[in-house]
């Protein structure tokens with residue numbers, strides 16, 4: 001059986017977990033707090049979660065993992081059948097990971113893990129965030145799903161990343177930059193929660209893991 005390895009606080013772990021649950025792919029969740037040891041680095045060379053273990057071997061990076069799952073288990077598709085429509089969903093999914101999440105991630109060390117970033121650095125990230133959010137608004141549909149009228153892999157990413165963008169910018173700039181740009185991400189999350197019990201489960205597992213993961217990370221920050 002496929003194994004999903006990582007920890008429940010991770011938005012990328014949860015992106016894959018939500019996809020597996022929505023597609024009803026049987027899997028075992030193997031909770032590991034970090035990827036440091038050699039045998040784990042052999043499976044996820046950047047030391048990141050999630051990675052999956054399959055009959056063929058290990059695979060890291062959430063997006064190729066989602067693509068593999070979609071190709072191998074076509075039931076409950078997370079991509080439209082039409083190649084152009086599918087490419088647009090992939091574009092949005094990559095946009096969420098690469099531009100929104102990776103940009104806001106630069107702020108996590110101070111927002112959540114007890115590190116101090118320079119004021120100059122924090123100020124520099126703000127226009128990067130605003131630029132990415134303005135661009136995201138041009139792509140996202142929220143009709144009612146992020147890519148249109150169906151739940152897709154873009155929702156797996158959006159459901160896990162958008163709250164982090166909103167909450168982190170609120171913590172760091174005193175203002176939720178997503179909401180300030182007119183993105184009703186809270187309404188979106190409510191809609192997903194109301195219609196996708198699997199998402200509610202992913203969130204509940206994340207909340208349960210929060211205390212453990214944050215205290216471990218803060219311990220590391222103090223050295």
Ligand SMILES: N[C@@H](CCC(=O)N[C@@H](CS)C(=O)NCC(=O)O)C(=O)O
Nearest residue numbers: 010011012047048049050061062063
């Ligand atoms: N591009 C990766 C990003 C994964 C990622 O950043 N994972 C974080 C948790 S959300 C992680 O493993 N952080 C621990 C570390 O970097 O040591 C993916 O899509 O899977």
